[in-house]
Amino acid sequence: MIITLTGANDHQRKRELANCVADFVANYGDMAVERFDGEDTAAPRMREALQSLPFLSERKLVVLREPAKQKAFSEDIAAILEELSDSTDLILYEPKLDKRSSYYKTLKKVTDFRDFTELDALALAKWATEYVAGKGGELTQRDATQLIVRIGTSQQLLQSELDKLLAYQPHITASTIELLTEPTPQSTVFELLDAAFAGKTERAFTLYKEQRALKIEPQAIIAMLAWQLHILAVVKAAGTRGVDEIAATAKLNPFVVRKSQALTRHLSLAHIKKLITDLLQLDMQLKSSALDADEALQYYLLKLS
Numbered sequence: 001m002i003i004t005l006t007g008a009n010d011h012q013r014k015r016e017l018a019n020c021v022a023d024f025v026a027n028y029g030d031m032a033v034e035r036f037d038g039e040d041t042a043a044p045r046m047r048e049a050l051q052s053l054p055f056l057s058e059r060k061l062v063v064l065r066e067p068a069k070q071k072a073f074s075e076d077i078a079a080i081l082e083e084l085s086d087s088t089d090l091i092l093y094e095p096k097l098d099k100r101s102s103y104y105k106t107l108k109k110v111t112d113f114r115d116f117t118e119l120d121a122l123a124l125a126k127w128a129t130e131y132v133a134g135k136g137g138e139l140t141q142r143d144a145t146q147l148i149v150r151i152g153t154s155q156q157l158l159q160s161e162l163d164k165l166l167a168y169q170p171h172i173t174a175s176t177i178e179l180l181t182e183p184t185p186q187s188t189v190f191e192l193l194d195a196a197f198a199g200k201t202e203r204a205f206t207l208y209k210e211q212r213a214l215k216i217e218p219q220a221i222i223a224m225l226a227w228q229l230h231i232l233a234v235v236k237a238a239g240t241r242g243v244d245e246i247a248a249t250a251k252l253n254p255f256v257v258r259k260s261q262a263l264t265r266h267l268s269l270a271h272i273k274k275l276i277t278d279l280l281q282l283d284m285q286l287k288s289s290a291l292d293a294d295e296a297l298q299y300y301l302l303k304l305s
């Protein structure tokens with residue numbers, strides 16, 4: 001058994017590793033498991049562990065966490081896997097892999113390759129309601145969506161927040177979500193846009209300063225503004241199509257679509273395109289000149305208002 005665990009979904013990747021190790025331990029005991037980290041273990045030592053026979057056990061499991069950090073290991077991966085002892089199972093835990101590399105291609109071809117991608121917002125909301133129900137709690141799809149919009153789409157962070165909310169009370173509501181969770185920068189940028197479009201300049205500047213106080217760099221704010229404007233353009237271009245149809249086609253959360261529709265009512269598609277073009281020009285200027293990023297971004301927000 002040679003398994004590769006990779007992908008951006010930390011929650012599912014870590015859970016799969018725990019499950020694989022637990023299944024092995026149930027059959028052969030925890031003394032038959034060897035763990036090495038590519039951060040501080042040289043390639044020859046990892047290779048030796050893969051070639052050696054198990055001690056006081058029929059089989060052994062070797063777990064290598066990011067072994068590719070040792071260049072010699074990744075460069076010789078084909079030979080290393082061929083040398084693997086018949087009595088040794090191997091798990092290669094590689095959160096990030098370069099798909100262009102021969103290392104990636106070899107693992108994809110000759111191992112049980114399990115790539116855990118992030119869930120989209122719809123699937124994540126469904127998972128959240130099922131997770132809460134499994135813990136004896138209650139959470140509606142709508143409130144799950146609100147939580148995702150508020151804190152982002154990291155499944156690992158979502159589970160942590162759900163555990164906290166469940167500890168407060170089993171019935172999770174919109175009010176407890178607002179009380180016990182902090183909005184992510186992405187959520188706050190939507191509020192920033194909302195305030196700017198509503199002509200609430202002072203509120204928009206306050207939200208911008210809050211972003212900066214959280215150590216969110218101007219380039220990151222530009223990226224989030226670009227994503228929000230992209231969503232506005234998609235929703236506006238959809239015309240009179242229903243929320244669910246737009247969400248399914250564009251792979252957006254219905255809650256996000258509804259919020260965006262409220263913003264686009266008084267905006268033309270041409271206006272949204274102009275805002276995107278202006279933001280692109282601003283981004284290019286910041287990357288090619290000594291322009292003060294904070295002043296430039298606040299001036300952009302002023303134009304939005």
